[in-house]
Amino acid sequence: MSTAVELESPMRSRVAALARAATYPRLRYMGSKYKLAPHLGTVFNEIGGTTFLDAFSGSGFVGYLAKAMGYAVTTNDYLHFPSVISRASMVNDTTLLTDEVIATICGPAADSRNFIQTTFRDVFFAEDDRVFLDSAWSHIDSMTGFERDIALAALILSAARKQPRGVFTISGDLSHYDDGRRDLSLPLRDHFRERAAEYNAAVFSAGQEGRAVTGDVFDLAKTDYDVVYLDPPYAPPTDDADYTKRYHFLEGLSDYWVGREIMQKTKTKKIPKQASVFANKRTIEDALERTFDKFKDAGAIVMSYSSNALPGDARIKELLGTVKPNVEVRMIDHQYHFGTHSTAARRSVQEYIFIGRD
Numbered sequence: 001m002s003t004a005v006e007l008e009s010p011m012r013s014r015v016a017a018l019a020r021a022a023t024y025p026r027l028r029y030m031g032s033k034y035k036l037a038p039h040l041g042t043v044f045n046e047i048g049g050t051t052f053l054d055a056f057s058g059s060g061f062v063g064y065l066a067k068a069m070g071y072a073v074t075t076n077d078y079l080h081f082p083s084v085i086s087r088a089s090m091v092n093d094t095t096l097l098t099d100e101v102i103a104t105i106c107g108p109a110a111d112s113r114n115f116i117q118t119t120f121r122d123v124f125f126a127e128d129d130r131v132f133l134d135s136a137w138s139h140i141d142s143m144t145g146f147e148r149d150i151a152l153a154a155l156i157l158s159a160a161r162k163q164p165r166g167v168f169t170i171s172g173d174l175s176h177y178d179d180g181r182r183d184l185s186l187p188l189r190d191h192f193r194e195r196a197a198e199y200n201a202a203v204f205s206a207g208q209e210g211r212a213v214t215g216d217v218f219d220l221a222k223t224d225y226d227v228v229y230l231d232p233p234y235a236p237p238t239d240d241a242d243y244t245k246r247y248h249f250l251e252g253l254s255d256y257w258v259g260r261e262i263m264q265k266t267k268t269k270k271i272p273k274q275a276s277v278f279a280n281k282r283t284i285e286d287a288l289e290r291t292f293d294k295f296k297d298a299g300a301i302v303m304s305y306s307s308n309a310l311p312g313d314a315r316i317k318e319l320l321g322t323v324k325p326n327v328e329v330r331m332i333d334h335q336y337h338f339g340t341h342s343t344a345a346r347r348s349v350q351e352y353i354f355i356g357r358d
């Protein structure tokens, strides 16, 4: 284990914080807010304060941006792998993965485990890559603390970058997705070395204590943060926004599927879906109402939402207004792009930022 040499002083400047956030190791994640960083940075700067909750943290980017702005940040997500990523990149102030540890993880296996090789044969990745994932875990299993978190975050990001479109809904022979991108052909072992270097470069101290929680938003104990940022799944008019279906492999990889059920009959060897009341049009209004009420004592509630989801902006404004009398809505035109096909949907949608204050 080694430590980052220079500790930086807390930075409040939006420009410096955005520059720092631009170094964040990017996970392609449904609904991630990388592109909205300048707008969110402006909003958080206007609100100020010292404590910040990113209640639906996903890729961890917004919590990291808030840390870069000088907040003491808590992140939360009901999936497990987001907390691993947030601990590695946001809670961790000083620990880096040394060249020696990276070499060990990339070297011969410490034991003969083969769970990933056998479970995901003909499902995800080539044989060599699956052997590497088992072998890397044979070393990571005996690691602890932030060192383990960075190693896992780098492994998770490696798998996500190598999987076409970054989602684990597609499996088997994916050669038709190969558009020549280096990420798709780079062996996972080499990915790991590069991703570990990216996480190492992202580690910094802002002089505040961070925390990463795994759990349902309704189970969070503390609620009176200066800023509560809500970025729930966007409930679509049809279907539902199911994160487990898309990212089940990353979720399992974050704890080696220990104690997890695998649905053997599914093509992609999924783990059971974790239902979310935010992901469905029938339950979203009640979920938002309860969430706003839960955080009514926060200094400000900031929520991201999309114009192609339910309910509409007027209804959200009304619901937020019941706990925060001053509600402002900012609209940002956003080229929403998910998928690498030339035929992939490219829709211009409005990304809303609701800001509720007393």
Ligand SMILES: C[S@@+](CC[C@H](N)C(=O)[O-])C[C@H]1O[C@@H](n2cnc3c(N)ncnc32)[C@H](O)[C@@H]1O
Residues within 6 Å of the ligand: 029, 030, 031, 032, 033, 034, 055, 056, 057, 058, 059, 060, 061, 062, 076, 077, 078, 079, 082, 215, 216, 217, 218, 231, 232, 233, 234, 243, 276, 277, 278
């Ligand atoms: C739109 S994404 C957040 C994206 C994130 N802001 C980013 O920039 O990457 C929504 C997240 O909410 C999580 N989630 C869904 N239902 C939840 C619940 N009931 N409690 C906590 N997290 C939940 C999902 O796992 C997903 O990571």
